[in-house]
Amino acid sequence: MATFFSDLVQFQGLFQMIFVLGIGGSFPYGFHISVINYPSVHIRKFINETWIERHGSPLHPETVMLLWSFIVSVYGIGGLLGSLCCGYLTTKYRKKKCQMCTNLIMLVAALFMAFSKTAKSFEMILFGRFLYGIGTGFSLNIHPQYVGEISPKKLRGFTNSTVAVFLTLGKLTGQVIGLREILGSEALWPWLLASSGLSALVQLVALPFFPDSPSYLLIQKGNEEACRKAIRKLWGEGDHQAEIDDIMKEKAAMTSTKTLRVLEVIKARSLRWQLYILVTVMTTLQLCGINAIYFYSFEVFHTAKFEEYLIPYVSLGVGLCECLSSILCSTLIERFGRKVLLWGGYMLMCSVLALLTMTLSLQHQFFWMNYFSVILIFLFVIFYGIGPSGATISIMVEIFSQSFRPSAFLIVGCINWMGLFVLGMIFPLIVDNLGPFCFLIFLGILALSAIFIYLYLPETKGKSIMEIKAEFNKLNFGKKETSVTENNFPKEQLFCTRL
Numbered sequence: 001m002a003t004f005f006s007d008l009v010q011f012q013g014l015f016q017m018i019f020v021l022g023i024g025g026s027f028p029y030g031f032h033i034s035v036i037n038y039p040s041v042h043i044r045k046f047i048n049e050t051w052i053e054r055h056g057s058p059l060h061p062e063t064v065m066l067l068w069s070f071i072v073s074v075y076g077i078g079g080l081l082g083s084l085c086c087g088y089l090t091t092k093y094r095k096k097k098c099q100m101c102t103n104l105i106m107l108v109a110a111l112f113m114a115f116s117k118t119a120k121s122f123e124m125i126l127f128g129r130f131l132y133g134i135g136t137g138f139s140l141n142i143h144p145q146y147v148g149e150i151s152p153k154k155l156r157g158f159t160n161s162t163v164a165v166f167l168t169l170g171k172l173t174g175q176v177i178g179l180r181e182i183l184g185s186e187a188l189w190p191w192l193l194a195s196s197g198l199s200a201l202v203q204l205v206a207l208p209f210f211p212d213s214p215s216y217l218l219i220q221k222g223n224e225e226a227c228r229k230a231i232r233k234l235w236g237e238g239d240h241q242a243e244i245d246d247i248m249k250e251k252a253a254m255t256s257t258k259t260l261r262v263l264e265v266i267k268a269r270s271l272r273w274q275l276y277i278l279v280t281v282m283t284t285l286q287l288c289g290i291n292a293i294y295f296y297s298f299e300v301f302h303t304a305k306f307e308e309y310l311i312p313y314v315s316l317g318v319g320l321c322e323c324l325s326s327i328l329c330s331t332l333i334e335r336f337g338r339k340v341l342l343w344g345g346y347m348l349m350c351s352v353l354a355l356l357t358m359t360l361s362l363q364h365q366f367f368w369m370n371y372f373s374v375i376l377i378f379l380f381v382i383f384y385g386i387g388p389s390g391a392t393i394s395i396m397v398e399i400f401s402q403s404f405r406p407s408a409f410l411i412v413g414c415i416n417w418m419g420l421f422v423l424g425m426i427f428p429l430i431v432d433n434l435g436p437f438c439f440l441i442f443l444g445i446l447a448l449s450a451i452f453i454y455l456y457l458p459e460t461k462g463k464s465i466m467e468i469k470a471e472f473n474k475l476n477f478g479k480k481e482t483s484v485t486e487n488n489f490p491k492e493q494l495f496c497t498r499l
Contacts, residue, residue: 010236017150017210017234018159022166024103024203025143028196029136030170034319035196036072036129038178039189044068047122071126075133076421082137083413087262087406095146096212098138103204105135110197117190125193132196137417141409148397149213150234152243157333157461160397161390165330168323168385175319179312210234218244219251219402246464253466254403265407273475274399274408277457281342281392282412284449286419288346288388289353289442291427293380294318300360300373321378325385337461338391338398339453345387346450352380353443360436398460398468 044064051059059067090098112128144163151159178184183192211217211230218227227247231240265271297318301311333341356376363369400408430438458471 010238011152011155011234013210013236014150014152014155014159014234018147018162020203020206020210021099021143021147022162022169023199024099024106024207025139025147026163026167027170027173027199028106028132029140030167030172031174031196031199032075032132032136032170033174034171035174035178035192036075038174038180038184039192040068042186042189043071043122043125045186046117050120050122053120067122071122071129073421074126074130075136076417078130078133078135079137079140079420080133080414080417082134083141083410083417084137086138086141086413087410090142090145091406094212094216095142096207096210099142099146100204100207102135102138102142103200103207105131105138106200107197107204109135110194110200114190114194114197116193128193135200137413140416141413144393144397145405145409146213148394149215149402150230152235152240153246153462153464154334156398157338157394158330160394161326161330161333163393164385164390165323165326168319168326168389172316172319172323175312175316179316214244215247215250215402218247219254246466249464249466250401253469254401260404260407262407262410265404265411270473270476271400271404273456273472275411277399277453278396278408278412279415280449280452281388281395282415283419284346284445285388285392286416286423287442287445288349288384289439289446290381290384291423292431292438292442293377297377300370300377318377318381322381322385322389325382326389329386329390332386333390333394334461337459338394339457339459339461341387341391342395342457343450343454345383345391346446346453348383348387349380350443350446350450352376352383353439353446356380357436357439357443360439395457395460398463398465399472401465401469 047067048059048064051057086098109128109131112124112131116122116124116128143166144160147159147163148156176182177195178192183189183195211226211233212221214227214230214234217223217230224244227244231243235243260268260271266275294315297315301314306314329341356373359369359373359376363373396408396412397405430441434441456475458468458475460468463471
């Protein structure tokens, strides 16, 4: 406890910057995932009323549903576009400047949402949602990289896991203010959708007072004095020479390398196993079953005889569990390491899904099975938050060096946004055809990923980027070639993260 308070005092600049990055980074992504469900009835009614006022006749219910589905899904299209542009722009113009421009995009989107009802234009909702997607595509790429680069080695796991904390906090905030007693009413839904602009405004005002990351200033700008000044501001006074030496080693290793384009990253032998790990953990995060759990939770609560008006509050409890378990993950990750939290979390989630499949199948035969299902839903969310939710982000940041990280995160963004779109399209069909047995698909994915991570992921806890790279070289080249350079491209080639 004494160590915790001393770190809190010494690294107060770092903690302040973590908050500023989080509130405009992964927080809006979580917020928009959860908040859009609450005003759905009011927005569909608004679309129909607007059409009647313009054309004198109502829209067919299927057309209204189609327009509503497009409003929801256009967010993913914007997110994918933002992710595709982010790697190149952050390399050229730096992360801090790009994140501040992202805040301006989010504020414009919030204005479209706020005045859509007054202007009697559902097209403004559509365009605002698209802009939100673009902004979130940028911030979800920038936030993990930026927060990973500003932290010292001993706190790197904690700082990386705060990405998941702010994401779940965004989900929870969306659930809270989306309640009909707050902003989820028919009169206030435009302000519910516009409220995301507040987090963008906070970051836009606060971020200029914080520095660029020390590794960016030293490696890409070559300014050692600015690097030391940033370290003092973020980490306080003290002996940080060992950390600076690690950054210098990474810089020296990069003198004969270049920042690879995405296709070059995919082809590079020196990054083969990093990509295998990246694709595995990111795909598993998408297909672990957390969306299915949230989908089934309403049915389980109904069957468990919860009153209709209580169900949103019970669901809020599920969101609170995810948020608290993500916070717990941030405190455990430096003690147990990333690898244990990942494969251990996967296996615990597997066990819960196996039991949940059984309880949902037998719920009509034994009344008490419904209550067991409720407990299992909470357990699954807790294991997800403690394990994969926070540890995945940390692994993605740590297994790539500064020169390859933008392209790697472009790949992550594509997997994330395309996975969100595809899952949204096929998940209802899977549920209709398989019912509760759909969890067996997620169980199989989790089991295979747990085995793969246990066998092949090197532990990254407490290691520098160059030490982690050496571990992966054993997988990429075999034990005889652990000292190879990062790639075989000549020094004079240019920095670029375009396809």
